[in-house]
Amino acid sequence: MAVTRETAAAVKEVEQYKYGFVTDIESDKAPKGLNEDIIRFISAKKNEPEWMLEYRLKAYRYWLTLSDEEPAWAKLHFPKINYQDSYYYAAPKREKLASLDEVDPKLLETYKKLGIPLLEQQMLAGVAVDAVFDSVSVATTYKKKLEEMGVIFSPISEAVHKHPELVKKYLGSVVPYSDNFYATLNAAVFTDGSFVYIPKGLRCPMELSTYFRINEKNTGQFERTLIIADEGSYVSYLEGCTAPQRDENQLHAAVVELIALDDAEIKYSTVQNWYPGDADGKGGIFNFVTKRGACRGKNSKIMWTQVETGSAITWKYPSCILQGDNSVGEFYSVAITNNRQQADTGTKMIHLGKGTRSKIISKGISAGHADNTYRGLVRIGAKADQARNYTQCDSLLIGDKCGAHTVPYIETRNPTAQTEHEATTSKIGDDQLFYCMQRGMTQEEAVSLIVNGFCKEVLQTLPMEFAVEAQKLVGISLEGSVG
Amino acid sequence: MKPSLITEHSFGEAYAKRLGVAPWRGNLPGPKVEEWRFTPLRSLAKIVFAPADDVDVDAVPRTVPVIPGAARLVLVNGAYRKELSDANLGKGVEFSQGKVAAKEGSSLIALNAAYAPESLALHVTGAAKKIIHIISIGAAGAAPTALHPRITVTAEAGAAVTLVESHVGLPGETYFSNPVASITVGEGATVRRYVSVDEDSEAFHLATSLVKVAGGGTYEAFHLGLGGALTRQEVRIALTGENASVRLNGAYALSGTSHHDFTTVMDHVMPSCASSQVFKGVVDGESHGVYQGRIHVARDAQKTDARQVHKALFLSRGPQIDCKPELEIYADDVQCAHGAATGEIDPNHMFYLEARGIDPEPARALLVEGFLADAVNEMSDEVVRDIFGVAIGTWLKRRAVGSHA
Numbered sequence: 001m002a003v004t005r006e007t008a009a010a011v012k013e014v015e016q017y018k019y020g021f022v023t024d025i026e027s028d029k030a031p032k033g034l035n036e037d038i039i040r041f042i043s044a045k046k047n048e049p050e051w052m053l054e055y056r057l058k059a060y061r062y063w064l065t066l067s068d069e070e071p072a073w074a075k076l077h078f079p080k081i082n083y084q085d086s087y088y089y090a091a092p093k094r095e096k097l098a099s100l101d102e103v104d105p106k107l108l109e110t111y112k113k114l115g116i117p118l119l120e121q122q123m124l125a126g127v128a129v130d131a132v133f134d135s136v137s138v139a140t141t142y143k144k145k146l147e148e149m150g151v152i153f154s155p156i157s158e159a160v161h162k163h164p165e166l167v168k169k170y171l172g173s174v175v176p177y178s179d180n181f182y183a184t185l186n187a188a189v190f191t192d193g194s195f196v197y198i199p200k201g202l203r204c205p206m207e208l209s210t211y212f213r214i215n216e217k218n219t220g221q222f223e224r225t226l227i228i229a230d231e232g233s234y235v236s237y238l239e240g241c242t243a244p245q246r247d248e249n250q251l252h253a254a255v256v257e258l259i260a261l262d263d264a265e266i267k268y269s270t271v272q273n274w275y276p277g278d279a280d281g282k283g284g285i286f287n288f289v290t291k292r293g294a295c296r297g298k299n300s301k302i303m304w305t306q307v308e309t310g311s312a313i314t315w316k317y318p319s320c321i322l323q324g325d326n327s328v329g330e331f332y333s334v335a336i337t338n339n340r341q342q343a344d345t346g347t348k349m350i351h352l353g354k355g356t357r358s359k360i361i362s363k364g365i366s367a368g369h370a371d372n373t374y375r376g377l378v379r380i381g382a383k384a385d386q387a388r389n390y391t392q393c394d395s396l397l398i399g400d401k402c403g404a405h406t407v408p409y410i411e412t413r414n415p416t417a418q419t420e421h422e423a424t425t426s427k428i429g430d431d432q433l434f435y436c437m438q439r440g441m442t443q444e445e446a447v448s449l450i451v452n453g454f455c456k457e458v459l460q461t462l463p464m465e466f467a468v469e470a471q472k473l474v475g476i477s478l479e480g481s482v483g
Numbered sequence: 484m485k486p487s488l489i490t491e492h493s494f495g496e497a498y499a500k501r502l503g504v505a506p507w508r509g510n511l512p513g514p515k516v517e518e519w520r521f522t523p524l525r526s527l528a529k530i531v532f533a534p535a536d537d538v539d540v541d542a543v544p545r546t547v548p549v550i551p552g553a554a555r556l557v558l559v560n561g562a563y564r565k566e567l568s569d570a571n572l573g574k575g576v577e578f579s580q581g582k583v584a585a586k587e588g589s590s591l592i593a594l595n596a597a598y599a600p601e602s603l604a605l606h607v608t609g610a611a612k613k614i615i616h617i618i619s620i621g622a623a624g625a626a627p628t629a630l631h632p633r634i635t636v637t638a639e640a641g642a643a644v645t646l647v648e649s650h651v652g653l654p655g656e657t658y659f660s661n662p663v664a665s666i667t668v669g670e671g672a673t674v675r676r677y678v679s680v681d682e683d684s685e686a687f688h689l690a691t692s693l694v695k696v697a698g699g700g701t702y703e704a705f706h707l708g709l710g711g712a713l714t715r716q717e718v719r720i721a722l723t724g725e726n727a728s729v730r731l732n733g734a735y736a737l738s739g740t741s742h743h744d745f746t747t748v749m750d751h752v753m754p755s756c757a758s759s760q761v762f763k764g765v766v767d768g769e770s771h772g773v774y775q776g777r778i779h780v781a782r783d784a785q786k787t788d789a790r791q792v793h794k795a796l797f798l799s800r801g802p803q804i805d806c807k808p809e810l811e812i813y814a815d816d817v818q819c820a821h822g823a824a825t826g827e828i829d830p831n832h833m834f835y836l837e838a839r840g841i842d843p844e845p846a847r848a849l850l851v852e853g854f855l856a857d858a859v860n861e862m863s864d865e866v867v868r869d870i871f872g873v874a875i876g877t878w879l880k881r882r883a884v885g886s887h888a
Binding site for chain 1: 517782785806819820
């Protein structure tokens with residue numbers, strides 16, 4: 001209840017997009033547009049080895065052949081993106097920082113507004129933050145401590161130099177460069193992101209976290225994240241996003257690859273709260289993300305949790321390939337769309353190994369003029385004996401101008417597998433609202449409370465710090481949707 | 484991404500010339516067309532079909548059940564055959580034959596409109612006393628044949644009728660049946676329609692039903708799919724008046740390499756309508772079952788109650804099931820739900836029956852019949868329900884004999 005009160009307070013406090021500010025830092029930019037020179041420029045800027053450049057160019061050349069293949073199957077409407085009208089590289093001016101003191105004070109100010117106390121991190125229990133400001137990681141903390149334990153947690157650009165054997169082995173092994181239009185673009189132009197390697201048998205003692213933030217005007221953000229959990233290890237990774245208010249649509253096409261070997265477990269949590277555009281649908285981030293995890297080893301587990309409240313367009317399907325016998329994939333999602341936002345999100349669970357299990361819990365909330373689509377695939381391969389899937393998709397509509405859609409695909413090739421799918425659509429009951437308001441809550445507080453209850457199953461799976469933030473977000477996102 | 488089309492097929496100039504009509508200039512949907520992703524038509528397009536020759540059919544096959552007291556309208560290769568029919572429809576129903584108006588629609592509807600002989604039109608003006616049994620027979624003779632039956636049913640306000648359709652074939656060359664049924668349910672009218680598709684094992688059957696239900700009207704349908712190489716029963720229903728109600732149910736039982744596809748679109752246009760769908764299937768051998776159902780609720784269709792269930796049961800290792808239950812909802816004060824599940828026979832259930840002295844094969848048959856009964860029992864006409872139940876029983880026996888061979 002205390003948290004709910006907090007939510008209510010937050011609803012009151014925040015009248016406009018809370019994170020709508022721009023930090024004024026000069027940035028080091030590549031010219032607008034996309035061609036092989038830009039890719040060479042990015043690669044040169046990062047001082048990359050030859051094989052990395054080759055990989056990028058291979059992806060770029062393939063991307064050129066895809067010009068007609070920009071995915072159009074999602075229930076999303078947006079103007080055609082001119083990929084030549086964007087910057088593909090922007091880095092904060094000062095690089096190579098010796099310590100946190102050297103971080104641009106303005107940058108630190110930005111994080112402060114976002115509630116990331118970078119300077120107070122050592123006191124912040126158990127969270128190491130690898131902060132990505134635009135495209136380059138500028139500060140990495142707790143690194144030493146993690147290093148001692150054998151954990152590699154670094155910007156991927158650094159990992160390319162320090163651990164080329166790991167990057168070479170795993171980069172593109174889950175999401176190949178030819179996977180889809182946006183992933184291919186990412187493979188060509190990705191600027192930075194996180195690299196995580198957890199050694200055998202280690203339970204990573206702290207939650208790893210990266211805050212992504214889009215700041216530079218017209219800069220596409222192309223993060224690349226690669227997480228490898230070696231045999232018997234465990235890691236929980238948090239990703240949170242906020243972006244300043246801008247009028248032009250900003251493109252974001254990230255790729256996240258997870259690899260879990262025998263008995264390993266990866267928990268990946270996201271809170272996405274990028275600028276959604278104003279009430280008339282002007283501005284806002286276009287978010288085209290390819291996230292996929294491979295449960296390579298036996299008994300391995302990958303768990304995706306996402307709270308998607310931001311972005312004008314969300315195109316995102318965190319998936320699990322369950323290769324190892326008895327491996328487990330889980331997907332928990334809350335997607336909230338308000339005003340003119342559009343979200344087409346869901347998951348894919350590909351069961352290949354014996355005894356594989358998957359669980360999908362998706363909660364879609366649609367308000368204003370927004371459209372919210374769950375699109376998911378459960379595929380049971382012929383060899384996936386005793387595979388098990390449970391899917392639940394619930395949609396909540398607030399107002400009569402929005403839409404909620406469910407498009408599940410269930411493809412079964414094995415008789416011993418059991419799949420179950422349930423979906424419902426409903427609205428907030430008048431009696432529920434009445435009950436809350438009769439007890440002195442305002443309508444918005446009541447809606448926030450009811451919606452938080454609707455999402456509870458998903459929010460519970462988030463790590464503590466995130467859960468609190470997410471509950472607040474749920475309330476803020478639906479502000480102005482009732483009455 | 485451009486939707487791919489199958490442009491190489493046998494329904495162009497040469498086909499039209501044989502009939503002496505204007506050729507169909509359309510194409511068949513390819514695998515990249517979302518609605519056809521699970522049902523590829525490549526194998527169909529490869530066969531050179533011709534319009535039906537005069538095949539000598541002097542009796543309705545004995546596999547077609549006799550419904551007591553029902554009127555019989557028989558189509559052979561899509562054309563009405565008076566001498567095989569008993570067109571005494573009784574009070575409340577009139578029957579006529581008319582030209583098929585070329586209408587916009589899917590490519591299969593257009594193909595049907597281009598080459599259909601005269602359509603069979605039923606005009607229901609009151610409460611019909613007799614069940615009307617329409618029998619469509621595919622008879623290819625010596626060469627692969629295509630047939631395009633067309634049925635139109637118009638039920639006036641307050642009228643009521645029960646229709647049964649049996650789609651069967653005669654042994655011989657392969658054939659392709661492409662029936663289209665347009666059904667209009669007037670205000671407060673009731674139409675019950677029970678369709679059984681049990682085509683020859685080599686045959687293709689791609690049926691489209693277009694149904695419109697006006698305010699206060701009731702449409703109840705059951706579709707059974709038992710045979711054929713490739714069968715698709717596509718049913719598109721629009722609820723166009725307040726308080727309309729639709730119950731659409733179906734079952735399929737597949738063996739060998741049969742492919743069966745149920746595609747349904749339930750379009751709630753107006754407020755306060757209800758629709759429910761129960762589909763059940765059993766798959767054996769290396770067969771392929773498909774269910775894709777879309778519920779669309781328009782902005783104005785408040786107080787909609789729409790439900791949909793699809794469950795499939797595997798009887799062996801080898802078949803595949805693809806299911807896509809879709810909700811597309813634009814109104815907030817609605818109750819919509821869908822469910823889907825697949826699995827095999829619960830060994831505990833088998834054990835229970837075997838422990839009571841029932842042999843495995845009858846025990847399995849009992850469980851399968853029980854499984855399908857959820858859908859079959861939705862039929863409100865008891866006589867037809869029993870007849871369809873017998874057909875399923877026959878399929879199970881056929882399967883049991885096959886598995887012992």
